Amino acid sequence: MNVQKNEQAPFKTRFYYGWVVVFIAGLSVFFSGPGQTYSVSIFSERYIEDFNYSSSLVSGLYSTATLLAGLTLFMVGRLVDKMGQRIMMTSVGLLLALACFWNGALIGPVMMFLGFFMLRLFGQGSMTLLPNTLVPQWFIRKRGRALSIMAIGGFVSSALLPPLNTWLINSFGWRATWTYWGIALLVIFVPLAFFLVRNQPKDIGEVPDGTPKKRSDGSESESNVDINEVSWTLKEAMRTRAFWLILFCVSVPALVNTGVTFHLLAIAEGKGLSDATAALVLSTMAIVGFPVTFVVGYLVDRISVHYVLAITFVGHIIALLILLQVGSFKGAVIYGVVWGLVNGFERIVLNIVWPNYFGREHLGSIKGLAQTVMVIGSAFGPLPFGLFYDWFGGYQEILWVMIIFPLIAAVFSLLSPKPSYTAK
Numbered sequence: 001m002n003v004q005k006n007e008q009a010p011f012k013t014r015f016y017y018g019w020v021v022v023f024i025a026g027l028s029v030f031f032s033g034p035g036q037t038y039s040v041s042i043f044s045e046r047y048i049e050d051f052n053y054s055s056s057l058v059s060g061l062y063s064t065a066t067l068l069a070g071l072t073l074f075m076v077g078r079l080v081d082k083m084g085q086r087i088m089m090t091s092v093g094l095l096l097a098l099a100c101f102w103n104g105a106l107i108g109p110v111m112m113f114l115g116f117f118m119l120r121l122f123g124q125g126s127m128t129l130l131p132n133t134l135v136p137q138w139f140i141r142k143r144g145r146a147l148s149i150m151a152i153g154g155f156v157s158s159a160l161l162p163p164l165n166t167w168l169i170n171s172f173g174w175r176a177t178w179t180y181w182g183i184a185l186l187v188i189f190v191p192l193a194f195f196l197v198r199n200q201p202k203d204i205g206e207v208p209d210g211t212p213k214k215r216s217d218g219s220e221s222e223s224n225v226d227i228n229e230v231s232w233t234l235k236e237a238m239r240t241r242a243f244w245l246i247l248f249c250v251s252v253p254a255l256v257n258t259g260v261t262f263h264l265l266a267i268a269e270g271k272g273l274s275d276a277t278a279a280l281v282l283s284t285m286a287i288v289g290f291p292v293t294f295v296v297g298y299l300v301d302r303i304s305v306h307y308v309l310a311i312t313f314v315g316h317i318i319a320l321l322i323l324l325q326v327g328s329f330k331g332a333v334i335y336g337v338v339w340g341l342v343n344g345f346e347r348i349v350l351n352i353v354w355p356n357y358f359g360r361e362h363l364g365s366i367k368g369l370a371q372t373v374m375v376i377g378s379a380f381g382p383l384p385f386g387l388f389y390d391w392f393g394g395y396q397e398i399l400w401v402m403i404i405f406p407l408i409a410a411v412f413s414l415l416s417p418k419p420s421y422t423a424k
Contacts, residue, residue: 009204010196016210017198018138022146024196025131026153028089031189033157034100034181035123037261037378038282040116042165043103046174047112059386061109063379065116066124070375073125077133077368081361084199085134092130093193096122097185104178120375128154129371133363136355137200140208141301144352148297151347152290159286162279230421231359234366240419242357245412249309250350250370251377252409256316256402257343258381260323267323267395268332277332284336285343292344300349305356308349310413315342316406324399357418 009017033039044058080088099118106112131150139146168177201207237243260267261282268278300308319338326335354367388398 009198017204017206018146018201018208018210019149020196021138021198022135022150024089024192025135026150027189027192028093028127028131029150029153030157031093031096031185032123032127032154033161034096034178034185035119035121035125035127036157036161037124037258038158039161039165040119041262042162042169043174043178046169047106050174051106051112053109057109058112059382061113062116063382065113066120066379067376069117069120069125070372070379072121073129073372073375074365074368076121076126076129077364077366077371080130080133080364080368085130085137086193086197086199088126089130089134089193089197090190092122092126093185093190096127097182097190099123100178100182100185104175104182106175124378125371125375129367132351132371133367134197134199136352136363137360138208142209143355144297144300144348145294146297147348147352148293151293154347155286155290155293159283162282231361231363232357232366232421233362234369236421237358237362237366242416242419245416246306246309246353246357247370247373249313249409249412249416250353251373252313252405253316253346253350254374254377255381256320256405258378259383259385259398259402260381262382263385263389263395266389270394271327271332273326273329273332277329281332281336281339284333285340288337288340289344289347292341293348296345296348300352300356304417305349305353306413306416306418308345309353309416310410312342312345312349313406313410313413315345317403317410318342320399320403320406324396 009020013020040062044062047053047058076088076092095118099115099122102111102118103115106115131153132147135146135150136143165177168180172180198204201210264281265275265278268275268281296308315338319335319342322331322335322338326332351367354370355363358366384401385395385398388401389395391397
């Protein structure tokens with residue numbers, strides 16, 4: 001290979017350096033936790049108590065801040081294409097740490113709104129966007145497997161942070177807890193991202209997947225992997241039908257899952273179940289979904305991704321139908337298992353579809369727009385559940401309405417095979 005003298009990995013490994021990058025990407029997904037709903041919801045209850053705010057005020061601030069963060073997130077994607085993941089990941093880690101310190105010093109609703117906005121933009125948005133644009137740069141043939149390993153960070157985060165935050169808040173207070181997360185980001189994540197992340201394999205003289213294919217004469221071909229994957233610009237991708245249909249599809253889980261998660265305690269209470277049962281459902285989902293990601297990672301490396309995407313939405317429909325019928329502890333556990341299976345599918349397939357369809361070179365802009373739509377979807381998720389509860393006194397009606405979205409998404413998935421590239 002033609003390797004410049006100043007190109008070298010931060011340290012030598014006996015394996016492909018891309019797997020180090022996957023580890024840091026998984027760490028990024030884990031540290032997105034302070035900005036995720038499953039973490040922030042633990043703090044929001046304390047805000048209501050300590051500031052004597054209404055639930056609607058805190059929820060309104062959170063939803064509005066999430067919407068604004070979603071509308072802003074596309075700019076992060078464009079910056080990724082211009083500056084690279086290493087600089088952006090380090091910078092976003094610093095900004096999320098500052099957001100945590102900010103939230104530990106809240107004194108009023110305006111400051112709370114800004115705190116929510118920063119958590120959602122830098123945490124939920126950027127800290128998940130960046131690793132999902134980084135890992136596809138390092139893998140093509142093994143992309144599904146790499147993303148499944150990266151997803152471990154998300155499952156660990158969603159399983160660990162709710163009880164950990166509860167313990168920290170009860171032991172040291174919510175202000176100190178935010179401070180601890182800010183320190184953890186500065187001490188653990190930011191240095192590792194800066195020193196270990198490299199944007200692309202070619203930056204250290206490597207090629208994607210780490211194993212060049214052989215030419216017919218037996219010699220190694222350095223560039224054949226890159227040649228096999230065409231990279232679309234955002235404008236080129238937007239001219240295809242598949243782009244818009246898939247864009248709708250990726251917004252559906254954000255809309256449905258956020259709505260269900262945000263109101264899960266109330267849904268459980270309406271069915272005569274305890275808060276502990278609702279918490280068990282969330283834990284079951286994370287535990288079941290964790291191993292499923294590995295299966296899906298291998299699956300999408302072998303089967304066209306739009307078929308796997310359709311299967312995912314069929315799973316969403318089944319999960320919602322089960323939730324409609326839940327009336328006992330056993331039913332709740334069954335729902336948690338099915339929801340976990342679906343969650344394991346979507347964590348991989350919703351991220352791999354973009355690099356598989358449109359390549360890696362402009363992935364920041366393309367994935368940034370997709371992530372924007374997903375965050376906006378999550379902002380609107382809780383609202384219809386609340387409205388239908390006020391109108392009908394329960395959640396059965398809105399759950400039936402929610403089934404429409406994955407049904408449409410399943411059809412759109414089947415109508416969206418990988419587009420053929422035609423230079424304009």
